[in-house]
Amino acid sequence: MxxxxxxxxxxxxxxxxxxxxxxxxxxxxxxxxxxxxxxxxxxxxxxxxxxxxxxxxxxxxxxxxxxxxxxxxxxxxxxxxxxxxxxxxxxxxVIQPGARAAIKMTKNMQIGVIGTEGTIRSRAYPDALHGINSEIEVQGLSCPDFVPMVEQGVITGPEAYQVVETALQSIKEKQIIDTLILGCTHYPLLKDTIQAVMGEDVHIISSGxxxxxxxxxxxxxxxxxxxxxxxxxxxxxxxxxxxxxxxxxxxxxxxxxxxxxxxxxxxx
Known part of the structure; x- marks a missing residue:
């Protein structure tokens, strides 16, 4: 067709x-x-x-x-x-596909979700994840500075790294999650920077x-x-x-x- x-x-x-x-x-x-x-x-x-x-x-x-x-x-x-x-x-x-991909990847049942305030507030990802596996532990974090930065074309370099590092500090310090869902389709444009901040032991999931x-x-x-x-x-x-x-x-x-x-x- x-x-x-x-x-x-x-x-x-x-x-x-x-x-x-x-x-x-x-x-x-x-x-x-x-x-x-x-x-x-x-x-x-x-x-x-x-x-x-x-x-x-x-x-x-x-x-x-x-x-x-x-x-x-x-x-x-x-x-x-x-x-x-x-x-x-x-x-x-894009939420259900992202949730399914994360559950396939996690080994310790600890999944992080970063997204906009609206997405995190809606609890759409925890609902989707728990709908598949009720034993999943979910940590959500809003990162409101990411989208404006991407829309301005700042996706690599020292400025992007500093913004990402500051935003993800609280979820990184806990050292619990082994999988992180990029709960906003802008965020994969920052994937390399996010991976560098979180470390290679954390699987980064994009729903695309x-x-x-x-x-x-x-x-x-x-x-x-x-x-x-x-x-x-x-x-x-x-x-x-x-x-x-x-x-x-x-x-x-x-x-x-x-x-x-x-x-x-x-x-x-």
């Missing part, structure tokens, strides 16, 4: 999921929308996150998408069930790979995979300035980005 997959995020973070989708489903077209103008979502009230997410979804529905990926943990926590009930296309979030695998399974189940032979042309939209978005997209996706457009989202 030659309809595109829609991917939404609060900014550039969802490109980490888009990258995995491109790798695992190289024939599928993607339409990506990053709400960089109103990023970050983490500190915002639940009602506001729901409103912004629905506005992005409505924009992509007009592009005739066949599946929606909510590549934002905060939006997933607050809107996944709502959208699954309302839409007649499959809707996939598992999410892409789930997309593949669901498209196969619904018989909506594209079965032709092509190199697809993806489209990228942003609600804010595109210069930083383009630089990070080219760096992270490692492909030329020919089409980046400003999205005119209808707001209430």
């Amino acid at each position: 030659d309809q595109p997959i829609g991917v939404i995020d609060s900014g550039v973070g969802g490109l980490t999921v888009a990258s995995e989708l491109m790798r695992q489903l190289p024939k599928e077209r993607l339409i990506y929308l990053g709400d960089t103008l109103r990023c970050p979502y983490g500190p915002r009230p639940k009602e506001e996150v729901i409103q912004y997410t629905l506005e992005m979804v409505n924009f992509l529905l007009k592009q005739d998408i066949k599946l929606l990926v909510i590549a934002c943990n905060t939006a997933t926590a607050f809107t996944l069930e709502l959208l699954q009930e309302q839409l007649d296309i499959p809707v996939i979030g 790979e598992e999410t892409a695998r789930e997309v593949s399974v669901i498209l196969g189940y619904h018989q909506t995979l594209y079965e032709g032979d092509r190199s697809p042309k993806h489209r990228f939209y942003t609600t804010g300035p595109w210069e930083i978005f383009e630089r990070i997209a080219i760096q992270w996706l490692d492909i030329p980005i020919n089409i980046i457009e400003n999205a005119n989202i209808e707001t209430n």
Whole structure:
């Protein structure tokens, strides 16, 4: 089926999921929308996150998408069930895939989760983890400085290391967890720095790979995979300035980005 997959995020973070989708489903077209103008979502009230997410979804529905990926943990926590009930296309979030990947990796049943204030406050990850294995111990920590830093393109170097080291000090000092979930799709852009701070003994989990695998399974189940032979042309939209978005997209996706457009989202 030659309809595109829609991917939404609060900014550039969802490109980490888009990258995995491109790798695992190289024939599928993607339409990506990053709400960089109103990023970050983490500190915002639940009602506001729901409103912004629905506005992005409505924009992509007009592009005739066949599946929606909510590549934002905060939006997933607050809107996944709502959208699954309302839409007649499959809707996939990033929390359940991330939880499953972490449980496969942990050896001591001690899992840490870092994310935005909204994601940590929602307790979506502890609920998902305990829904799979009630014996898992979960430590949650909000890292509000990470998303603004990534959105500015600061993902490596001394400044990034210092911010990450300060933010993760409390969870590192306990030396309990053996697995750390990056509970925000912006955070994999800081993965090397986070790994350096936490040490090699801690497994770092990004939900992108598992999410892409789930997309593949669901498209196969619904018989909506594209079965032709092509190199697809993806489209990228942003609600804010595109210069930083383009630089990070080219760096992270490692492909030329020919089409980046400003999205005119209808707001209430």
